[in-house]
Amino acid sequence: MTFYEHEKPTDSQCRGQVHTDGRDWHQGQRTDGVVKPEGFMEACLLLLLSEQESYGYELIPRLEEFGFGDNQDPGMVYRYLRRLEKRGMIESQWDTSGTGAARRVYTMTPDGYDLLSVWAETIRLNIGILSRFMDRYRKIDYGS
Amino acid sequence: MTFYEHEKPTDSQCRGQVHTDGRDWHQGQRTDGVVKPEGFMEACLLLLLSEQESYGYELIPRLEEFGFGDNQDPGMVYRYLRRLEKRGMIESQWDTSGTGAARRVYTMTPDGYDLLSVWAETIRLNIGILSRFMDRYRKIDYGS
DNA sequence: ATTCATATGTGTAGCTTGCATATATGTGCC
């Protein structure tokens, strides 16, 4: 029945018992510093593949161009690619022509282009939301 | 050892066994339609409180102005407010002056203003990232 | 008495994500 530094109201108001669930982490500040909309990597992979067919290992460093930190985690990239393929948004074939380990080369499908355009609209909306936030932020009076 | 519709490479290339983890949900399309950066509600609450002190029930509909759907889930709002208070970003006192259930009225602390400015910078970066995505999107050739 | 508007919370399943780790092929080098 903790009430921090401020006073306690009527006794029966004390339901719930605070019970603050132990976490204290500034979400919105994940390790790569910038908070992107959820699943944004998916959109970036679709855009990269729409520009040119490619494969995971090559796409990883190219994500830097979209604000993902360098030394990007390969795990997420491969997971997104496999999931997109499973959903029919991209297709792959093995490229064993080169030396070394085989590459799984992905190409877009028509559904993939559709999904990319959905993402584009989502991102457009997001820019609007964030821009309105910034407009409003610039108006606040820090003197209060 | 499924290889979908495309051909199989060398036998030993078949590690991992696909194992597609059963999920098939378009993340990036949560129920309210717009995907915002993680924790964005926290930033909005700070901005609202920096404009004027307030309490949960009143803040809930005001979040609409930031792109959160109406009939916003009260649970998230109260959780964010409690967490912000626990971190010293806002402070509360009970207001029992009115009729009906008491209100927990929140006000900003100096740390809260600092956090809001961190959020503003994060959001500014985000707008840049998303805008660059859109610029690039507009250049792709759908004819491929 | 019961219902409603006001007001604040908790429980939980399902999902994302970052980090660590595993595996495979071929090259360069001693």
Add this chain to the structure above:
DNA sequence: GGCACATATATGCAAGCTACACATATGAAT
């Protein structure tokens, strides 16, 4: 041959977020 390294793909897991459902309390109105 043996070893490290670059290339290449993938899985396991802990920590955390979020939507949805639910619980609880006060006072007014019918």
